[in-house]
Each structure stands twice: as structure tokens, then as C-alpha cells.
Amino acid sequence: MVYPQRTGCFCFVYGLTKHLHKSSRDVIDDRSSSYCDQILKVSECMAALVEKINGYIATKDANLLFEKTNFKEILEMLKSEFAVQLNTPEDRLDRT
Numbered sequence: 594m595v596y597p598q599r600t601g602c603f604c605f606v607y608g609l610t611k612h613l614h615k616s617s618r619d620v621i622d623d624r625s626s627s628y629c630d631q632i633l634k635v636s637e638c639m640a641a642l643v644e645k646i647n648g649y650i651a652t653k654d655a656n657l658l659f660e661k662t663n664f665k666e667i668l669e670m671l672k673s674e675f676a677v678q679l680n681t682p683e684d685r686l687d688r689t
Contacts, residue, residue: 607636 614621614629621629 604636604640607633607640610636 610629610632614626614633618626
């Protein structure tokens with residue numbers, strides 16, 4: 594259950610405000626310009642929030658796929674990748 598029209602509403606508000614701000618920049622005062630800037634920022638944040646909510650809903654509705662995993666192999670990969678970043682020899686990370 595995703596709501597793309599919600600994002601579209603915020604995009605519409607953003608686009609309309611951006612056009613208003615751009616086309617009447619010379620006519621409006623600083624206070625009105627500040628309001629336009631605030632509306633632009635808020636509509637961007639709201640659109641991003643709706644996208645995140647839609648992503649959450651999509652993952653929540655998705656069926657989980659369970660598969661066998663070789664954890665020893667994963668730990669070996671992690672150990673070798675992070676040993677360089679931590680400036681630690683790989684054998685010091687062995688605790689098995």
C-alpha cells in the first residue's frame with residue numbers, strides 16, 4: 594500500500610512555490626522571499642519523509658525470504674575488511 598500521490602502533492606507545492614519565487618523575486622519583499630524558502634525546504638522534507646514511509650511500507654509488505662547462510666564465511670569477510678581499517682592484524686581478530 595504505497596501512496597505516490599502524496600509525494601506528487603508535495604512536488605506540486607514545491608514546483609509552484611519555486612516558480613512563484615523565481616518569477617516574482619524582484620517584486621516580493623524579503624519576508625515573502627523567506628516564506629517561499631521555508632515552503633521549499635518543508636516540501637522537500639515532506640516529500641523525502643513520504644518516500645521513506647513508502648519504502649518502509651513496501652518492505653513491511655514484502656514476503657521474507659529465508660535461506661541458509663554460511664556465517665563463518667561472512668565473519669571471515671568482515672574480519673578481513675575491517676582489519677585494514679582498524680590497523681589491526683587479522684589474527685588478533687580471531688576469537689574462535
